[in-house]
Amino acid sequence: MSAETIIQNFADTHGCLVGICDSTPFHFLHDQLTRKKVPFTTPDIQKRIDPSLTMPNVNSIIVIGVNYHKKLAMPSDDSVLPSVPRGALSMVAVGIDYHIVVTSLLKQLATTLYAYKPFDYQIFCDTGPLVDRAVAKRAGLGFIGRNHSVISKRFGSLFSIGYMLTSLPLDSALTNENDNAPPGDLCGDCRRCIECCPTRALSVDDLCYERCLSYLTQCKADILPSLQQKMGVTLYGCDICTSVCPHNAATPFEEITDIEWMHPQLDPFLALSNRTFKEKYGDSAFFWRGKNVLQRNARIAKENQRQGGDP
16 A cells, blocks of 8 residues: 555545645745735745755655534524624634644544655644745645635635645645635636625735734734724634635534624623633633633624624
8 A cells, every 4th residue: 555545545534635745946936925924924935945944854845634513503693693792703713623633633633644654744723934824836726716715625725724844745735625716717707706805915926914814813902993993893813714615615514502602692702711711722723822812803703783783
């Protein structure tokens, strides 16, 4: 059995996307990364482009995509949500931290492969130096859509990306769903994500991070009042551009039965101490950002709701 077969079998067993790509530098990203600072990433542009600066003996990159689509199982209409002031968490932030989930899968895969043939590797999920979307596209997981996310056939754009730098010389033709599709190629004339973005952070050619609601809920800087009003009741992340995307309509999802996980009550959330915040949300994807930022967002959400904003 080949290493490529082991990798594909692992992905099939665990229900995730998988692809393999070569480790040549992503030179085409240089101008883009030089021109625009991307928040929460290393400022070392060369390290973001060249995998060998992270792992000198890298030969191939294994990339996986793990579905994070979630829906509330109970009714979420006006008869339920406005009964008490509630906020909204992006579905990627609901449940166990995706960093933990994806990293654990990659470690299991590494262990399985290592038994076949010892090799060197490094694992990353949303914390590595490379541009995740560029790596996932090269590995054939999908194309870059107008929402500036990787869109796959199976999960749409509702999946978390993780990758493993390896010293193994692997065949890069493992999966090629939409390989080499240019940005927006399969979006056709659709502009729903662009038109629905409340802060106009999206355009065909660009994503303005400073206006993106997902970024605003994570930044520590003061938020302009005009942008605060656009945040609605969002506490962390944003699902607006993904929720309107036709590619996500048929994506399989996990039902969430506890409304508190997706729409926590604002008053108890604002009353959380450091200790209770850690106890309740210590294994969540937003815990890293800290209680103060999340409670700032909760105060904004409460004010927006008081003024008749989103429920």
